[in-house]
Amino acid sequence: MVAPAQQSTEILKESHWIPERHGRITELCQEVVASEDSGIRSLSHYSNGILDFVVCRTDRGPLGSTVADAGGELPDESLPGSRLLLCAQDLGGILRPLGTGDLMRTVVANAGGGLWGGRVKAGEFLAALTEKAASVEAMDSMMNTLVSRIRTEVHGLPGELPGGAPDATPGRIAEQALPRIDFGTAAQQGSVDEERLRHLLQSHLNTTDLQYAGYYRDWTLVCVGDVFDAPELGPRFLNISVRSRRSAYRDLSQRLSGHLSRLTDALHLGALPEPGGAPVDRLVLDVQEGAVYVAWTSPSEFVVGVTLEQPQVGNAEIRLNHLTRALGEITARTSPH
Known part of the structure; x- marks a missing residue:
């Protein structure tokens, strides 16, 4: 069996990043971004709304839009995910009265690429960006799996089936x-x-x-x-x-x-x-x-x-x-x- 091709990555860390708290999660995020199949440009991790780190592909070019300089490469690269996090918080509040639980996954995409955002648990959020429309589906699938792995392997929590069950039988x-x-x-x-x-x-x-x-x-x-x-x-x-x-x-x-x-x-x-x-x-x-x-x-x-x-x-x-x-x-x- 041929191993999937790997991309070179780099990790941009905030000063409060510590291996005891973030190390294993960072490794799991790096695995996803390094996979050529994911098509992910960058993956950001947040705790209680505060950015912890960003895993990026080293071969990335400038962002596809005019991002204002937010103070360096780390805040610039995480800006799309930070905006998505704020949107997800507001949308979660709108959906909560429906009685169907927390908003745990948000996907927004167009012909130029897509953003994925997901709640791992209360106060923990991931955001991923791809600049390729053809990679949105793969990014979505791999991020759903990543959230489940962090919940089960790091936090000892049960999975929540973001994206649904792959083996579910559709209706007739x-x-x-x-x-x-x-x-x-x-x-x-x-x-x-x-x-x-x-x-x-x-x-x-x-x-x-x-x-x-x-x-x-x-x-x-x-x-x-x-x-x-x-x-x-x-x-x-x-x-x-x-x-x-x-x-x-x-x-x-x-x-x-x-x-x-x-x-x-x-x-x-x-x-x-x-x-x-x-x-x-x-x-x-x-x-x-x-x-x-x-x-x-x-x-x-x-x-x-x-x-x-x-x-x-x-x-x-x-x-x-x-x-x-x-x-x-x-x-x-x-x-x-």
Whole structure:
């Protein structure tokens, strides 16, 4: 078996870095950045919001944006991750009332690369940056594994399945109940084929993985569907009603606008958008019990998806991506933009 190629790395440490506290974690982070497969430019570690160290590839060039000089190479290199950390803290507060646990993984990406941020445990956060769109998936997978290794090998804590369980079986649509589907004001404003939209939601939503999806144009709802009324999901609504959860996800979709601009700013510190493309193509907010996803069909149109099942986080995003592509195809001819 051929060993994976390794990249040369360097470690930039803050003055409070000590081997007893940070040594093993630094080694694990270095392994990930050194892997050629990861495509990671740099990986930053924070404790209680304070930067501890950054592991970087030595062959990195200047950051892909005009980063203001924050006082040296260490703060400059960690700036995208620091901005992502602040965004994740605020988004975690918005998601907490949904009763699905802490926000433990945030992924934001576009055609120029991506940022990954994750909570290892309370007060401990990792952020990784890649400048290659093709490397976002590998970075995501390797960072999910890294967080689990730090939790189990360093802290003696159980894993939390960030990104879901790789061996989880996706839902079988033919065996699922039909979802509830509603249309918003954007459907009335534009010429949309409601029957085709209804069919798309019915053919993607299910009680196993992707359980909610809403399609928006210019931040106005076109259509939304969910399977929250299914009896098998009853245990998920013991502390929050179906009606309240539906309202909460609609509110979240509207509140994302302001946070998206901050996430975009953080991403653009290290990864420039493709000219004419959406500033962000992909956003994942992975909580302890499921995830919220946002995927763009165009700069002005996006789809919000939800799963409440943590093992199914990966499968739900795959299904949402299929739905998003199909929505983009049928609405391209009728969108007013």
